[in-house]
Amino acid sequence: MITITIDQEACKQCYSCIAECPFDLINLNKEGFPQLRKAAVKKCIRCGHCMAVCMADALDISISPLADSDSVNRDLLPSPEATRHFLLSRRSIRSYKKKGVEHSILEDILQTSCYAPSAHNGQPVHWLVVEDSKEVEHLAGMVVDWMKELKVFPGLTRAWDQGVDKVLRGAPHLLITHADPQVSEHPVEDCTLATAYLDLAAHSHGIGSCWAGFLMQAFQHYQPIIDELNLPDDHKVYSALMLGYPKFRYRHIPKRDELKISWR
Numbered sequence: 001m002i003t004i005t006i007d008q009e010a011c012k013q014c015y016s017c018i019a020e021c022p023f024d025l026i027n028l029n030k031e032g033f034p035q036l037r038k039a040a041v042k043k044c045i046r047c048g049h050c051m052a053v054c055m056a057d058a059l060d061i062s063i064s065p066l067a068d069s070d071s072v073n074r075d076l077l078p079s080p081e082a083t084r085h086f087l088l089s090r091r092s093i094r095s096y097k098k099k100g101v102e103h104s105i106l107e108d109i110l111q112t113s114c115y116a117p118s119a120h121n122g123q124p125v126h127w128l129v130v131e132d133s134k135e136v137e138h139l140a141g142m143v144v145d146w147m148k149e150l151k152v153f154p155g156l157t158r159a160w161d162q163g164v165d166k167v168l169r170g171a172p173h174l175l176i177t178h179a180d181p182q183v184s185e186h187p188v189e190d191c192t193l194a195t196a197y198l199d200l201a202a203h204s205h206g207i208g209s210c211w212a213g214f215l216m217q218a219f220q221h222y223q224p225i226i227d228e229l230n231l232p233d234d235h236k237v238y239s240a241l242m243l244g245y246p247k248f249r250y251r252h253i254p255k256r257d258e259l260k261i262s263w264r
């Protein structure tokens with residue numbers, strides 16, 4: 001059961017809650033105040049926008065109570081210039097310090113990733129956090145086994161045999177998203193966006209990360225490494241990110257290709 005409560009004394013009857021509901025699940029009662037339509041029981045996607053947009057804090061909703069919701073603090077929002085610099089200064093990190101990332105910081109950045117958009121607010125993303133660096137190394141070794149079986153990436157397998165991990169780069173941690181594709185309409189996008197949010201949240205803590213493309217390829221083709229993860233039935237892996245404190249600090253922002261764009 002989902003309910004909304006309107007504080008009629010506070011409500012300014014601006015109807016922003018009605019305008020912002022993605023599925024038109026709020027209409028007006030006889031007195032001209034917002035009320036939830038019956039269809040909300042089945043159709044509400046629990047986005048909480050009606051509560052979050054109300055200028056008068058007059059609307060409360062059971063699935064996202066006002067009392068549990070942080071307020072937006074405009075003073076904390078970065079300027080366009082700061083945002084641009086923050087985004088441009090993120091790099092894929094391939095050399096890590098041995099020191100692990102504090103558990104509380106891992107939890108913090110994972111919490112932030114929940115705020116990535118997801119189709120129908122489905123939030124289908126599951127995270128597998130490999131905190132133990134030995135286990136990360138073990139997975140890198142399994143990827144190398146797979147490469148050796150297929151006789152591909154000889155440079156990487158040779159490096160491994162010489163004690164250099166070019167697969168997971170000796171990262172102390174690995175973060176993997178997985179989801180049930182039957183549950184989500186867009187698991188690729190949902191998991192990718194959550195990973196991008198996490199990546200940026202990590203950057204804000206001075207933590208580096210890098211997508212683990214070789215590991216992701218192995219997940220697509222190599223049953224032993226899929227079994228090793230022991231994911232719930234029907235779940236698929238959608239992203240894998242190496243993570244840790246960067247060994248080196250980047251001093252410059254490399255150039256990118258010319259923007260490919262057409263305007264109409």
Ligand SMILES: Cc1cc2nc3c(=O)[nH]c(=O)nc-3n(C[C@H](O)[C@H](O)[C@H](O)COP(=O)(O)O)c2cc1C
Nearest residue numbers: 090091092093094166167169210211212213214215
């Ligand atoms: C899907 C995906 C897979 C990637 N796989 C790897 C990888 O296996 N190893 C690696 O060193 N970098 C990997 N990268 C990082 C890219 O090489 C990197 O994003 C690109 O060179 C641009 O550098 P920047 O992220 O520092 O801007 C991957 C990136 C993406 C998006």
